[in-house]
Amino acid sequence: xxxxxxxxxxxxxxxxxxxxxxxxxxxxxxxxxxxxxxxxxxxxxxxxxxxxxxxxxxxxxxxxxxxxxxxxxxxxxxxxxxxxxxxxxxxxxxxxxxxxxxxxxxxxxxxxxxxxxxxxxxxxxxxxxxxxxxxxxxxxxxxxxxxxxxxxxxxxxxxxxxxxxxxxxxxxxxxxxxxxxxxxxxxxxxxxxxxxxxxxxxxxxxxxxxxxxxxxxxxxxxxxxxxxxxxxxxxxxxxxxxxxxxxxxxxxxxxxxxxxxxxxxxxxxxxxxxxxxxxxxxxxxxxxxxxxxxxxxxxxxxxxxxxxxxxxxxxxxxxxxxxxxxxxxxxxxxxxxxxxxxxxxxxxxxxxxxxxxxxxxxxxxxxxxxxxxxxxxxxxxxxxxxxxxxxxxxxxx
Amino acid sequence: xxxxxxxxxxxxxxxxxxxxxxxxxxxxxxxxxxxxxxxxxxxxxxxxxxxxxxxxxxxxxxxxxxxxxxxxxxxxxxxxxxxxxxxxxxxxxxxxxxxxxxxxxxxxxxxxxxxxxxxxxxxx
Numbered sequence: 001x002x003x004x005x006x007x008x009x010x011x012x013x014x015x016x017x018x019x020x021x022x023x024x025x026x027x028x029x030x031x032x033x034x035x036x037x038x039x040x041x042x043x044x045x046x047x048x049x050x051x052x053x054x055x056x057x058x059x060x061x062x063x064x065x066x067x068x069x070x071x072x073x074x075x076x077x078x079x080x081x082x083x084x085x086x087x088x089x090x091x092x093x094x095x096x097x098x099x100x101x102x103x104x105x106x107x108x109x110x111x112x113x114x115x116x117x118x119x120x121x122x123x124x125x126x127x128x129x130x131x132x133x134x135x136x137x138x139x140x141x142x143x144x145x146x147x148x149x150x151x152x153x154x155x156x157x158x159x160x161x162x163x164x165x166x167x168x169x170x171x172x173x174x175x176x177x178x179x180x181x182x183x184x185x186x187x188x189x190x191x192x193x194x195x196x197x198x199x200x201x202x203x204x205x206x207x208x209x210x211x212x213x214x215x216x217x218x219x220x221x222x223x224x225x226x227x228x229x230x231x232x233x234x235x236x237x238x239x240x241x242x243x244x245x246x247x248x249x250x251x252x253x254x255x256x257x258x259x260x261x262x263x264x265x266x267x268x269x270x271x272x273x274x275x276x277x278x279x280x281x282x283x284x285x286x287x288x289x290x291x292x293x294x295x296x297x298x299x300x301x302x303x304x305x306x307x308x309x310x311x312x313x314x315x316x317x318x319x320x321x322x323x324x325x326x327x328x329x330x331x332x333x334x335x336x337x338x339x340x341x342x343x344x345x346x347x348x349x350x351x352x353x354x355x356x357x358x359x360x361x362x363x364x365x366x367x368x369x370x371x372x373x374x375x376x377x378x379x380x381x382x383x384x385x386x387x388x389x390x391x392x393x394x395x396x397x
Numbered sequence: 398x399x400x401x402x403x404x405x406x407x408x409x410x411x412x413x414x415x416x417x418x419x420x421x422x423x424x425x426x427x428x429x430x431x432x433x434x435x436x437x438x439x440x441x442x443x444x445x446x447x448x449x450x451x452x453x454x455x456x457x458x459x460x461x462x463x464x465x466x467x468x469x470x471x472x473x474x475x476x477x478x479x480x481x482x483x484x485x486x487x488x489x490x491x492x493x494x495x496x497x498x499x500x501x502x503x504x505x506x507x508x509x510x511x512x513x514x515x516x517x518x519x520x521x
Binding site for chain 1: 407408413416418420421424428430431432433434435436439442486488
């Protein structure tokens, strides 16, 4: 009888329900985060909002907030020294915490960039190199958000990590945040990916506000055909320039350009295919899952998180505005040959931002086809946000 | 590392503004340099390719023993050879080629257009 009682008590003590009341305090935050995870899963599955990312992220949130499961435990202080247990071994570390090493060491963001490079056609950018300026101008939000974050009392490292959300590039945001403010990684990554999914709702009002109907109707000249040699030389040239000026950008841009070289050189089809598909999918699962797992209720549900979400939105809006405003300037300089709407695509987020420019352009001129013109600034935005990240790392790391 | 940990706790608005201005200027400058280099490299590559193509064109009749071009059929929507456009934009040229193909009944991939030139300007 005593043994049965001990077993039942042991079961109760090991249960998640008991862990929910650990230390006599009701851990309501974990329950709220489980609810948030379910809402995100609903949006990902039922509404198809960025499901490839949102499903693993939401499930990561769910797993990390299961009371007593310890999937993100770090008893040896491998990455988090706040809960070190004496005599613990590394293999007692939670399984998600072990995978999280790929985020912490920046391996996953770099591998994602390898896949992105292999999937990206820089042709539209090469046929219209001025697009690069639009990609640069669309990083404006990063610096506006940085100033406002400093005014709100964040440290420069935190402000830089939050501001990079304006680059609209998930891996870049994770790369910077994991190096400068790892404790904010969860909210930053979730804000960055959420806003990328919301681009079709965030950008159009800003584009409409800053442009005239005449500007939105502009039809652009057909792009010239880019030769294979140009496409092969491009990744090497870009990497050399950027890495010589800002070496801190080399991990991200290096992988991006390696992936692109795989794609364009035409002699490593298998590597290109692996980078675009198998590797990309594996890393997306691991990255999404562990980024979601950083959103533990105890440290996620804070006023700071709301501030980060608000600053991220602000950064996105200013980045869109920066691109559109430079687009307007180019419209004036070229005497109406550039449609300013393509400037909004400079915020990275390939290819969603380019699609938004195309959709908005066709609303005002149904015969207009801006997609390929918008892809130029769009892929330039990837380079621009990586360079901006390199600058912030060089300043604050 | 320009801003050390003791410095990291506080940053004045003036310094933040300066950092932001330098930051956006750096991004603009680097991307502008890349744009200029792309233009330069593209120009060099295109001129080399044009010269190579010209040499290949002039060299072809001189070598009667040269093997005939590989019989890879072009897609129906593409014509053969290099086309030179003079004062004609690409959409107009495409329309002209499509009309010629349609009226002659010869598929576009069996036609070879050398050049399309605008002879009279509307303004004259």
